[in-house]
Amino acid sequence: MSFYEVIKKYSYEYVKDLIYNADEKYIKNALYKEKLTEKDLAYLLSPKSESYLEEMAEISHNITLQRFGKTIRIYAPIYLSNFCTNSCIYCGFNRKNSIPRVALSLDSIKKEAEIVASSGIKNIILVTGDNMKKFSFDMLLQSVKLCTEYFPFISIEVPSLTFEQYEELHNAGADGLTMFQETYIENLYPAFHPTGPKADYLYRLETPEKAAQAGMRSIGLGSLLGLTDYRIDTFYMCLHAEYLSKKYWRSHISSSFPRIRHAAGEYKPEYNVSDKNLLQLIFAYRMFLHDAGINISTREPAVLRDKLIYLGATIMSAGSKTEPGGYSAAQDDAAQFSIEDNRSVEEFCSAVKKLGFDPVLKDWDNSMQGTNFAK
Numbered sequence: 234m235s236f237y238e239v240i241k242k243y244s245y246e247y248v249k250d251l252i253y254n255a256d257e258k259y260i261k262n263a264l265y266k267e268k269l270t271e272k273d274l275a276y277l278l279s280p281k282s283e284s285y286l287e288e289m290a291e292i293s294h295n296i297t298l299q300r301f302g303k304t305i306r307i308y309a310p311i312y313l314s315n316f317c318t319n320s321c322i323y324c325g326f327n328r329k330n331s332i333p334r335v336a337l338s339l340d341s342i343k344k345e346a347e348i349v350a351s352s353g354i355k356n357i358i359l360v361t362g363d364n365m366k367k368f369s370f371d372m373l374l375q376s377v378k379l380c381t382e383y384f385p386f387i388s389i390e391v392p393s394l395t396f397e398q399y400e401e402l403h404n405a406g407a408d409g410l411t412m413f414q415e416t417y418i419e420n421l422y423p424a425f426h427p428t429g430p431k432a433d434y435l436y437r438l439e440t441p442e443k444a445a446q447a448g449m450r451s452i453g454l455g456s457l458l459g460l461t462d463y464r465i466d467t468f469y470m471c472l473h474a475e476y477l478s479k480k481y482w483r484s485h486i487s488s489s490f491p492r493i494r495h496a497a498g499e500y501k502p503e504y505n506v507s508d509k510n511l512l513q514l515i516f517a518y519r520m521f522l523h524d525a526g527i528n529i530s531t532r533e534p535a536v537l538r539d540k541l542i543y544l545g546a547t548i549m550s551a552g553s554k555t556e557p558g559g560y561s562a563a564q565d566d567a568a569q570f571s572i573e574d575n576r577s578v579e580e581f582c583s584a585v586k587k588l589g590f591d592p593v594l595k596d597w598d599n600s601m602q603g604t605n606f607a608k
């Protein structure tokens with residue numbers, strides 16, 4: 234059964250009813266279950282469950298400690314190009330925004346890689362907008378190869394590609410894919426993605442599977458919080474993470490919880506997601522999926538990120554720049570969105586240590602490649 238068939242079983246109205254008419258007794262029951270059902274997940278995402286946030290925080294903390302220990306895996310993004318043919322209405326790289334457009338050369342990518350590597354970071358994610366004329370697949374492939382000289386773990390966040398392309402990238406050294414669906418609610422998706430290749434909801438929905446089939450060890454999901462009813466969208470994202478974890482058990486599945494940030498275009502989200510709302514979504518996710526990663530990026534402010542180190546985060550970015558060439562020369566008006574936590578990698582690592590956790594800058598080595606399941 235495809236994931237599309239799975240979510241078709243959970244109509245918007247059905248999920249909305251579960252979430253907004255959750256019964257207190259079912260919420261209490263869900264709180265102390267070892268294995269949650271889909272209905273339990275919906276109850277924990279309900280407004281009524283906000284009264285149990287402290288209990289949920291404690292459970293989330295305990296599960297994360299059991300499964301991940303006191304470690305936080307650190308990474309940084311390297312933006313390669315901000316050219317884009319899409320017009321996602323919330324994104325600074327939207328083709329209609331007049332921002333400085335840059336596609337890095339291999340020399341510039343090398344400079345960025347050297348700077349990021351010198352901060353101690355060994356896990357990176359290479360990010361591009363969606364414009365294969367300005368930044369081709371071959372350039373992406375060469376960028377991955379170049380970055381293997383500096384980083385043992387390379388992930389990509391790029392336009393939807395084919396299975397064969399993921400396989401080629403994986404063979405070149407890319408081991409992870411991040412692909413946010415932005416919203417799982419099919420009839421709302423077109424309004425946020427009016428033109429360009431990303432307008433194809435189903436093609437995007439099925440893309441993470443292609444990367445898993447190609448052998449990528451790490452798959453990252455996310456819905457952009459604020460676009461739609463974030464409780465309902467998080468429900469679907471949890472189902473997606475569960476589906477992929479079961480079907481592609483060789484890949485580690487993680488999710489991000491990005492809230493919309495200020496970006497060129499000045500998009501104003503319809504839904505305001507408070508810190509409390511965000512925490513509830515993260516705790517419900519953790520209680521539903523004990524082994525999935527939780528990625529909290531520098532979109533979030535330092536105070537909240539520090540809290541989440543303790544309450545469930547497993548992967549966090551640090552010292553990030555969200556524009557191409559940003560590590561060599563900051564150019565804020567070319568950025569995808571603004572950063573809230575501006576601490577350096579060193580400052581962030583010492584904050585992690587102060588909380589009694591270990592910042593893990595490198596957790597994989599290519600010398601272990603023989604153990605790569607995909608080969």
Ligand code: SF4
Nearest residue numbers: 317319321324326327
């Ligand atoms: S979200 Fe991605 S595809 Fe959409 S405009 Fe931004 S960079 Fe382009």
